[in-house]
Amino acid sequence: MKRLNSQLQEDGAPMELILLIRTLLAGCKEISFRVSQGALAGVLGSLLSENVQGETQKKLDVISNQILKDILKESGYVKAISSEEEDDVVGCHPEGKYLVSFDPLDGSSNTDINSLIGTIFSITHAPQWMEADDPSAFLQPGTQIVAAGYVLYGPSTMLAMSTGRGTHIYTLDKTHGGFLLTEANVEVPEQTKEFSINSSNQRHWEEPMQNYINDLIAGDEGPRGKNFNMRWVGAMVGDIHRILSRGGLFAYPFDKRNPKIAGKLRLLYEANPMSFLIEQAGGAATTGDRRILEVMPEEIHQRVPVIMGSKEEVETCVTYYAKK
Numbered sequence: 389m390k391r392l393n394s395q396l397q398e399d400g401a402p403m404e405l406i407l408l409i410r411t412l413l414a415g416c417k418e419i420s421f422r423v424s425q426g427a428l429a430g431v432l433g434s435l436l437s438e439n440v441q442g443e444t445q446k447k448l449d450v451i452s453n454q455i456l457k458d459i460l461k462e463s464g465y466v467k468a469i470s471s472e473e474e475d476d477v478v479g480c481h482p483e484g485k486y487l488v489s490f491d492p493l494d495g496s497s498n499t500d501i502n503s504l505i506g507t508i509f510s511i512t513h514a515p516q517w518m519e520a521d522d523p524s525a526f527l528q529p530g531t532q533i534v535a536a537g538y539v540l541y542g543p544s545t546m547l548a549m550s551t552g553r554g555t556h557i558y559t560l561d562k563t564h565g566g567f568l569l570t571e572a573n574v575e576v577p578e579q580t581k582e583f584s585i586n587s588s589n590q591r592h593w594e595e596p597m598q599n600y601i602n603d604l605i606a607g608d609e610g611p612r613g614k615n616f617n618m619r620w621v622g623a624m625v626g627d628i629h630r631i632l633s634r635g636g637l638f639a640y641p642f643d644k645r646n647p648k649i650a651g652k653l654r655l656l657y658e659a660n661p662m663s664f665l666i667e668q669a670g671g672a673a674t675t676g677d678r679r680i681l682e683v684m685p686e687e688i689h690q691r692v693p694v695i696m697g698s699k700e701e702v703e704t705c706v707t708y709y710a711k712k
């Protein structure tokens with residue numbers, strides 16, 4: 389099986405970017421090991437502290453964040469990082485060519501139930517004329533991403549990765565610690581019979597999303613004329629991996645409960661990297677009224693509504709918003 393390095397070279401990734409990706413993944417391998425130890429290493433459970441989003445931090449959130457922060461700062465390739473678990477950007481190496489945004493442990497509510505969790509990351513070029521700790525360096529639309537991916541900590545540790553030449557999936561071979569290519573040029577089926585949303589929030593959604601989901605649930609007795617199945621992992625990394633594997637639609641829409649914020653999921657280190665992977669695999673990703681990758685960020689922890697997956701199904705969902 390092909391190793392990650394050769395695929396990245398084949399995709400024309402510059403050597404310094406390849407070295408940065410390998411550094412980041414070395415951190416993820418350590419996280420994979422810590423996660424797999426669980427209660428044996430006392431890493432389960434919550435801390436008393438909250439992150440900048442007001443969420444109670446899990447021990448593994450903080451451990452994962454520290455592992456990635458340390459390894460990226462030491463690397464010399466990175467000018468600055470932004471993380472879900474850091475209030476502000478963290479300056480690294482003034483000569484660093486890249487910026488890295490990451491969610492060190494996505495699906496925090498799954499850590500203590502031995503369910504799917506993961507690390508999500510995106511990499512952009514660092515404007516050389518900016519100070520390393522200047523947050524405005526990160527305010528680049530997702531169309532500027534040079535590489536993005538996630539590592540899924542599940543029965544296998546798997547990586548989905550793109551440098552803009554298709555999305556490929558790799559599996560960590562724990563015998564020698566390398567990621568091996570297990571599926572090249574993933575293609576998300578354009579049509580699907582599977583959707584993924586936290587339906588317990590339905591009453592708080594805007595009318596278009598309520599109507600769209602009601603029509604899916606109405607199945608072959610409704611206007612869609614076919615039955616749909618529902619899945620919700622509670623970790624975006626798990627739901628998107630399923631969609632890359634067999635298609636589907638994932639949504640975390642706008643929620644009237646807190647109209648000041650546009651959604652739950654963060655643009656820089658959740659919505660953008662996942663949109664990049666989905667689009668590179670032939671799918672689509674929208675806020676409901678525009679392509680997520682074209683959203684101009686205003687601040688590093690900005691949230692957006694998210695609808696992504698099988699192209700035709702996303703387009704169908706968007707037609708409900710057009711009727712608004």
Ligand code: FBP
Pocket residue numbers: 443472491493494495496497586622623624625640652
């Ligand atoms: P974290 O990064 O803090 O885990 O939050 C994001 C997330 O867990 C997503 O991975 C997931 O899709 C969503 O929140 C689950 O939300 P809910 O708890 O409302 O089902």
